[in-house]
Structures are given as C-alpha cells and as structure tokens.
Amino acid sequence: MEARYRKTLLLKDTGALDRTKEFFNLFLERLREEGLQEEVQVVRAGDLGMYGYGLVVKILPDEYTYVNVEAKDVPKIVQTSLKKSNPVQDLLYTPREKQMRVVLKNCGEVDPESVDDYILHGGYGALKKVLTEFTPEQVIDELKTSGLRGRGGGGFPTWMKWNFARKVEAAEKYIICNGDEGDPGAYMDRSVLEGDPHAVLEGMIIAGYTVGASKGFLYIRAEYPLAIERIQRAIAQAQDYGLLGGNILGTEFQFDLEIRLGAGAFVCGEETALIASVEGKRGYPSPRPPYPSVKGLWGMPTVINNVETLANIPVIFDRGGAWFSGIGSQTAKGTKVFALTGKVKNSGLIEVPMGITLREIVYEIGGGLSEGKKLKAVQTGGPSGGVIPDKFLDTPVDYEHLMELGSIMGSGGMIVIDEEDCMVDIAKFYLNFCVDEACGKCSPGRIGTFQMRNYLQKISSGQAGEDDLDKLEAICRATKKAALCGLGQTAPNPTLSTLRFFREEYLEHIRERRCRAGKCIDLLRYKIKQEKCKRCGVCAMHCPVNAISGSREEGYRIDVEKCVKCGQCFEVCKFDAVTRE
Amino acid sequence: MAKLTHQSLDSFRRELEENKGDWIKVGMSTCGIAAGADEVYRVINEEVQKRGLAVRVEKCGCAGMCYAEPLVEVCVEGVPRSVYGKVDKDTALKIVDKHVSGKRLVNDHVFNVKVK
Incomplete structure (x- = not known):
C-alpha cells in the first residue's frame, strides 16, 4: 500500500526545558510555508531513549538523528532533509546502541502464546x-x-x-x-x-x-x-x-x-x-x-x-x-540481562554485552538518577552480592571484576542507591531477608545470619560499640567459610561489602549516633526551629500521633516521648522549620 | 496439526511468512498487565473488530521498558513501525483511529520507531 507521508519527523526535547510543543509548531509552520504539509508528518515523541541532548529530531525513513537543535536550524532541516533527503552534517549524531538483545530478542517481539x-x-x-x-x-x-x-x-x-x-x-x-x-x-x-x-x-x-x-x-x-x-x-x-x-x-x-x-x-x-x-x-x-x-x-x-x-x-x-564468543569481555562471553531498579529514572529490563561499565548502564541506558540525586552505589547480586560504590562505576561488568569488588554478578538484579539510602539499613534489609529464608539445616546459616542481623540492629539503633564491628566481621567470615550451601556462604556479602566501602557510615552510627541518610529511625530526632517557624500549624495537623502541641499564638513543639519519627512533619513543612538530626 | 518434521519445518515457516499481514502487539507480561495492558488489549481488539480492520491483535512479552508500560507496537504497511508507551484507553483508541486507519503516527506516545 502507498504510504500517506513521504517522510516522518519525530521530535522530543531531552533537556531540562520541555520545548517539544514549541518546536512542533515551528516545524509545522515551516512545512506549510514550503508546501510540504501533505508530504511530511511531524510527530511529538514520548521518549526517544536519549537524555541530555537538547531537542532531538529523528527523520525517517532516512534515519537521521539530529541533536541540540535550535530554532535557527529548523529551515535548514526542512530544506536539506525533508525537501531533499540529505543529512545536515553539523547536527548529525549517530546513536550508539548500548543494549544488545540476544536472550531477549523475542521478548516483546513474539507472541508467547503462539x-x-x-x-x-x-x-x-x-x-x-x-x-x-x-x-x-x-x-x-x-x-x-x-x-x-x-x-x-x-x-x-x-x-x-x-x-x-x-x-x-x-x-x-x-x-x-x-x-x-x-x-x-x-x-x-x-x-x-x-x-x-x-x-x-x-x-x-x-x-x-x-x-x-x-x-x-x-x-x-x-x-x-x-x-x-x-x-x-x-x-x-x-x-x-x-x-x-x-x-x-x-x-x-x-x-x-x-x-x-x-x-x-x-x-x-x-x-x-x-x-x-x-x-x-x-x-x-x-x-x-x-x-x-x-x-x-x-x-x-x-x-x-x-x-x-x-x-x-x-x-x-x-x-x-x-x-557468540565475539560478544563480551575476555572472560565472559555473550550478554547479560539485568533488572535495573532503584533510584534510576528508567527502571526496566536491560540486556547488555558483558564488559560494559556500570556508568554506561546507569547513565546512558537508565537515563541517570531520578530527581537529579547523587549516586552512592550500585547493588548487584541481591542477598548474595554486594555494593559497588560510585568511584568504581567504570568497572566492566563481568564475573571476575565484580568478584574483585566483593560483589557478584548474580542472577541479574541491579539496584541503584542514592544518598538518601543508608548503607547499614541496606545491609540489614538483605540480612533480614536471609534470616527469614534460612532453611535451618546448618548452624552458620541459621544462627550466623541471626547474630549478624542482631549486631546490625544494635548499630542502627545506636547501642553498639566499636568492638561490635569486629565481632560482626568475625561472624561474617565464619559463616562464609562454614555454611553448607552457596546461599549461606554468600549471605554475609552485603554486610562485608558495605563495611568495606562505607565503614565511616557504620562508625558514624556508632560514635555519633547519627544516620546521615535519615533511614535509621532510632537515631533520628525531629525538632521545630522556632526562628524559622511561621506558626501555620500544618505539621500539627499532619502528625498522626498528636505529638505536636501548641497553637498559632504560642508556636509548636514536638513531644519526643510521643513522636514515632514518621517524618510527616518534616515532609509537609514549607519553611524548612522542622529539622531532622 | 500434523507433526512437524525436520523436512517440513522450513516450508511451514515460509507459509507463515506469506500469511503475515499487519499487526498490533500489546506487551502482556506481568509488568504490562500491572500497568493496565489488559484493558488496552481488550479496547484495541474491540475497536479493530468494530471497524472490521484487517490487522491482527496479538500479545507479546516484556520489551524491557517497564517504566513506559503499557507498551503497544504497531506494524502497518505504509507507516513506520512504532512502539507506543504509556498507553491508556484513549491512546489505544487513537492508535487504531489514527495509526491503523489514518496511517499517521499518534503524538506524545511514540517511544521507538523501527525501520524495517
């Protein structure tokens, strides 16, 4: 069948300002002036899989991609690429496909029921x-x-x-x-x-x-x-x-x-x-x-x-x-599928050639962190793996390199962690999982994980001493050596790896009784700063346990005895008068 | 169905290729269904039948862009093959109306285009 349009132009602003509609109208206008409106269709795209390239234009069927397009470029693009079929060289960009679909080549392509x-x-x-x-x-x-x-x-x-x-x-x-x-x-x-x-x-x-x-x-x-x-x-x-x-x-x-x-x-x-x-x-x-x-x-x-x-x-x-062996790194061939989740903009299922760096995965495929937060670490391998801090983001992803960093490739979970996550809390989360799931057959798996969890609990509630870190590490090492199955042997990994890379955060919990991410609720204290408070009363209205008392005349106070540290007041205050320490 | 043999597999595939016309595929893995793909699939099916269009509506698995589910891919002769993301009931109707019948892409939901 004859196509209705000779060419298709897709556009999307990938920068901070969304000027997609503005450019959509610019192109439409220009096409009308040139009398091309019946030959070219202009389409606002939802997402072109590229981020931080300003206004991006794609032209089909020629497959030209233009980046950082400005208003002055519009007539040139229409003249060169839409009226004729030539590329505008100075705007041209060749997208490099980071993903490679081998295992997933049929996923989303083939009807799985047929x-x-x-x-x-x-x-x-x-x-x-x-x-x-x-x-x-x-x-x-x-x-x-x-x-x-x-x-x-x-x-x-x-x-x-x-x-x-x-x-x-x-x-x-x-x-x-x-x-x-x-x-x-x-x-x-x-x-x-x-x-x-x-x-x-x-x-x-x-x-x-x-x-x-x-x-x-x-x-x-x-x-x-x-x-x-x-x-x-x-x-x-x-x-x-x-x-x-x-x-x-x-x-x-x-x-x-x-x-x-x-x-x-x-x-x-x-x-x-x-x-x-x-x-x-x-x-x-x-x-x-x-x-x-x-x-x-x-x-x-x-x-x-x-x-x-x-x-x-x-x-x-x-x-x-x-x-197949032509894909991937020296020791790991082929591709790996990862479930990219956590504080990343585009979570989803990705497949990449082995040996790609974590930076490429997080920033180029995942589109960076959500809300412009700073990356702290990437967790791989689930409860058997560990965390990889941001300074190692250029590490190639394969079995050996991840192992060197105390993590593992695992089955393919990849969780992006930002500054609002507490490393002690993350270690505790995985250990809680292991304690729940321990089958009970061997004592290192049954008792070791339980004791490790207790130490982490002690640290996150501010009751631990510095010597507890050594004890925790000793149990970790013993469990690693003595557990019966692979799951038991690897259960200490998240704890060991957070201790290795984020020891100062553990020490902060112990010495200063402080959790910088604000996750360990036993260490938090909410307070109202009187000099900043505008006495609007919104915090008192939102407090679920009526721990905030006072009036618009006298001002408001938080009763530490009643406070359950849910953080509602902190969230709702428009004047930053509620502080969290 | 007669059993396939190693001699008949290729000719069976060619037969399938010859009969493959236009199609719409809705991402119907758990991630898609959680985002509402069930309804999108039903709406598209109903609309295609109502209009008597010669396009097959099929299911497919997870294309990976979980942040953009439900995903709908459309392959219709004369229009660039496109993947639509964040499709709701209204967008689904637009896809049938504009893309399939009108041979024109739908604004604001294109996530990917594929050149054959």
Missing part, C-alpha cells in the same frame, strides 16, 4: 540444526567455542556441566530448568518465561539430546502464575507439533517436559535443594560433591541450568558459537 509466531521468527531452527547436523560431542564443542557460562550466579561453564552429565553411564538422565527466581528486585527469568517460553523449551530439548536425557522438569515458583500458564501452553503446543514427545521433528530422539511448582522458598533456588524439592522432599540443600551432573535427581545425572542460560542455547546454535 508457537506459530515463534517458528515464524526462526524458532526451533536451532533444534532442527542440532538434531540433523550435530552429534552430542559436536554440541559440546560448539558450546565450548561459545564460552557460555551459567547465568544463575555462579558462572560455571555450561559445556562442562553438560559434558559431565553426558559422560556418566546411567539408565536415565534429567534436565532441569531453574526458574526459582527469588532475589529481591530481580525479574529477568520471569520476563523470559513469560515473553519467550519456547526458547527455554528449545534450549532444554537441545540439552536433553546432548546429554542423553529423555525427561526434563521446569521448576517455576508458584508466585509466577502467568509464566506457569504460558509455559504450560507452550509445552502442549510443542507436543502437538511433534517438538516434544517421541520422534521429535521426525527423528529417533524423544524427550518430554513437566512443570514443578516451587512454593516460594528462597533456598529452593539452590540446586541441591531444588532437586530435593522436585523429588517431593523438603527443600534442604545437601553437601556437594557429588555434583548434580553426576548424581542429581533420584540419584541420576542431572543438568540443572538457569532460565537465561537455557534461553541462550537456541541463539548459539542459530548463529554459531564463534559469533
């Missing part, structure tokens, strides 16, 4: 290629070339895991997909399961063919009802199309899948506990070795991979291991 749409986008092509052109040994070689490492947190090379399971002789072998995503603030796996379920299935079928398994389980937490529904539908469709079951794609290979629901225990994301849970037992971890690839589900060799790892498999075989 296997046809997946096939239309090239789906199951990798499976066909593997089944007809590759022996299991060749699959392992290709994976080795690709350099893929586990995306669940540990970063173990995937080909080794598969190869261990392949080499063991056994009556039955299993493939398990770990979809028990439990880190606070992380939702990468959910998005993949909901957005591209067939890719996970395809990855599992290829894994089954490689190691010689005929049965697989998807372990998904019950809190993800939509993911479960879509995976269920995907399994039924795949069975219907002959992509699961006997004689897959008309070959001898047979493989089938089932879903197992997790009941929401964080520990079940740990592989040995997960296997126990699939077996119908209580989700307790057990010591390794033996590793699951040798002795796993029902004592049989079991490959257990994270959702994102499995979603990488079809792409690797579609485009080749060499292509």
Whole structure:
C-alpha cells in the first residue's frame, strides 16, 4: 500500500526545558510555508531513549538523528532533509546502541502464546540444526567455542556441566530448568518465561539430546502464575507439533517436559535443594560433591541450568558459537540481562554485552538518577552480592571484576542507591531477608545470619560499640567459610561489602549516633526551629500521633516521648522549620 | 496439526511468512498487565473488530521498558513501525483511529520507531 507521508519527523526535547510543543509548531509552520504539509508528518515523541541532548529530531525513513537543535536550524532541516533527503552534517549524531538483545530478542517481539509466531521468527531452527547436523560431542564443542557460562550466579561453564552429565553411564538422565527466581528486585527469568517460553523449551530439548536425557522438569515458583500458564501452553503446543514427545521433528530422539511448582522458598533456588524439592522432599540443600551432573535427581545425572542460560542455547546454535564468543569481555562471553531498579529514572529490563561499565548502564541506558540525586552505589547480586560504590562505576561488568569488588554478578538484579539510602539499613534489609529464608539445616546459616542481623540492629539503633564491628566481621567470615550451601556462604556479602566501602557510615552510627541518610529511625530526632517557624500549624495537623502541641499564638513543639519519627512533619513543612538530626 | 518434521519445518515457516499481514502487539507480561495492558488489549481488539480492520491483535512479552508500560507496537504497511508507551484507553483508541486507519503516527506516545 502507498504510504500517506513521504517522510516522518519525530521530535522530543531531552533537556531540562520541555520545548517539544514549541518546536512542533515551528516545524509545522515551516512545512506549510514550503508546501510540504501533505508530504511530511511531524510527530511529538514520548521518549526517544536519549537524555541530555537538547531537542532531538529523528527523520525517517532516512534515519537521521539530529541533536541540540535550535530554532535557527529548523529551515535548514526542512530544506536539506525533508525537501531533499540529505543529512545536515553539523547536527548529525549517530546513536550508539548500548543494549544488545540476544536472550531477549523475542521478548516483546513474539507472541508467547503462539508457537506459530515463534517458528515464524526462526524458532526451533536451532533444534532442527542440532538434531540433523550435530552429534552430542559436536554440541559440546560448539558450546565450548561459545564460552557460555551459567547465568544463575555462579558462572560455571555450561559445556562442562553438560559434558559431565553426558559422560556418566546411567539408565536415565534429567534436565532441569531453574526458574526459582527469588532475589529481591530481580525479574529477568520471569520476563523470559513469560515473553519467550519456547526458547527455554528449545534450549532444554537441545540439552536433553546432548546429554542423553529423555525427561526434563521446569521448576517455576508458584508466585509466577502467568509464566506457569504460558509455559504450560507452550509445552502442549510443542507436543502437538511433534517438538516434544517421541520422534521429535521426525527423528529417533524423544524427550518430554513437566512443570514443578516451587512454593516460594528462597533456598529452593539452590540446586541441591531444588532437586530435593522436585523429588517431593523438603527443600534442604545437601553437601556437594557429588555434583548434580553426576548424581542429581533420584540419584541420576542431572543438568540443572538457569532460565537465561537455557534461553541462550537456541541463539548459539542459530548463529554459531564463534559469533557468540565475539560478544563480551575476555572472560565472559555473550550478554547479560539485568533488572535495573532503584533510584534510576528508567527502571526496566536491560540486556547488555558483558564488559560494559556500570556508568554506561546507569547513565546512558537508565537515563541517570531520578530527581537529579547523587549516586552512592550500585547493588548487584541481591542477598548474595554486594555494593559497588560510585568511584568504581567504570568497572566492566563481568564475573571476575565484580568478584574483585566483593560483589557478584548474580542472577541479574541491579539496584541503584542514592544518598538518601543508608548503607547499614541496606545491609540489614538483605540480612533480614536471609534470616527469614534460612532453611535451618546448618548452624552458620541459621544462627550466623541471626547474630549478624542482631549486631546490625544494635548499630542502627545506636547501642553498639566499636568492638561490635569486629565481632560482626568475625561472624561474617565464619559463616562464609562454614555454611553448607552457596546461599549461606554468600549471605554475609552485603554486610562485608558495605563495611568495606562505607565503614565511616557504620562508625558514624556508632560514635555519633547519627544516620546521615535519615533511614535509621532510632537515631533520628525531629525538632521545630522556632526562628524559622511561621506558626501555620500544618505539621500539627499532619502528625498522626498528636505529638505536636501548641497553637498559632504560642508556636509548636514536638513531644519526643510521643513522636514515632514518621517524618510527616518534616515532609509537609514549607519553611524548612522542622529539622531532622 | 500434523507433526512437524525436520523436512517440513522450513516450508511451514515460509507459509507463515506469506500469511503475515499487519499487526498490533500489546506487551502482556506481568509488568504490562500491572500497568493496565489488559484493558488496552481488550479496547484495541474491540475497536479493530468494530471497524472490521484487517490487522491482527496479538500479545507479546516484556520489551524491557517497564517504566513506559503499557507498551503497544504497531506494524502497518505504509507507516513506520512504532512502539507506543504509556498507553491508556484513549491512546489505544487513537492508535487504531489514527495509526491503523489514518496511517499517521499518534503524538506524545511514540517511544521507538523501527525501520524495517
């Protein structure tokens, strides 16, 4: 069909002043003068994914991007790029795409409820290629070339895991997909399961063919009802199309899948506990070795991979291991999906090549901090990770570099922290999580986390002495060494890393009984400064516990005995007369 | 559905490609639904049916821009393929009216354009 417009001009002001409408009218006027109004459509964009470039103009179909456009440039743009199709060189900008979609390439593209749409986008092509052109040994070689490492947190090379399971002789072998995503603030796996379920299935079928398994389980937490529904539908469709079951794609290979629901225990994301849970037992971890690839589900060799790892498999075989290994850094190949959240302007799901810096992620993809606040640190790896302070923002993101800084890549949670967050409070938050979720099997995990939390509580309430910091550290180190499973061993990480980089903040809590971020409520005291107070009474009206007494004639006072330190008065005072110390 | 084989997979894909016309996709992952994508999906479906337009309305997963949900992507011949963000009921109706029927982009909600 003939297009209605020959060209499209999109514009958006990305600076401090929003002049989008003003320029919209300028362009319209100019186009009318030139008699081009029927040939070019001018569109106000909602967001062009660029920030701090002044007025941005995009012209289609030529794909010219102009930045910092001023009113005087309008006639030139109309003349050069709209009447004709040439670029205005001095305004031209080539946007560099920071993100790279490999795992998420189908998320937001493919209808997750339709296997046809997946096939239309090239789906199951990798499976066909593997089944007809590759022996299991060749699959392992290709994976080795690709350099893929586990995306669940540990970063173990995937080909080794598969190869261990392949080499063991056994009556039955299993493939398990770990979809028990439990880190606070992380939702990468959910998005993949909901957005591209067939890719996970395809990855599992290829894994089954490689190691010689005929049965697989998807372990998904019950809190993800939509993911479960879509995976269920995907399994039924795949069975219907002959992509699961006997004689897959008309070959001898047979493989089938089932879903197992997790009941929401964080520990079940740990592989040995997960296997126990699939077996119908209580989700307790057990010591390794033996590793699951040798002795796993029902004592049989079991490959257990994270959702994102499995979603990488079809792409690797579609485009080749060499292509995959061309992406990323020296030690980490491919891309990583992160759930970027916290005090960042554009929170969301991002996928970046390994080795990108944190600065690029926060400022160029995330659009910087909300409300122009100053960045303090970035938390990665959830309750097993740590914080990376702003001076290390240029660190490349990969397994080794994050480990050096006492954090981990983890499954992909990334929380941006600004000056209004207290580091003691953050450490306490993660420890509270670990205390709640500790399974209780080993004492370091059960008692260690509990004691660490108590010390943090003591610090944040201003009752700790300096020697308590040493005791806290000693327990951290002991737990790290002695806990049974990975989750216990890494539980002290948030505490250790905040102690390492923000010790002065801990000392402030202890020596000065002060919390600079105003988060530790036991250390706060609200006061009304009489010389600034205009006696409007708004604070007294908002106080939920009637702790503010007085009148418009006498002035107002806060009764410290009654005050619950909710901060309402501080928020509502227009004259900064309420102080927080 | 007859079972696919390694010989028939590619021809099946080509068949699908030939039948692929214009489409609208609504981001229907948990993030989209939480922001109101359910209603947007329903409104667009109803409006497309009411007008008898030859455009398929489908669901898709999370495109990553959670801050801009609900997201709607429109691919209609003769108009640049566009992603709309922060779509509510009114914007959804505008998308069907202006973009699909009128072949013109809707103001203030374009978050991305893709050139084929």
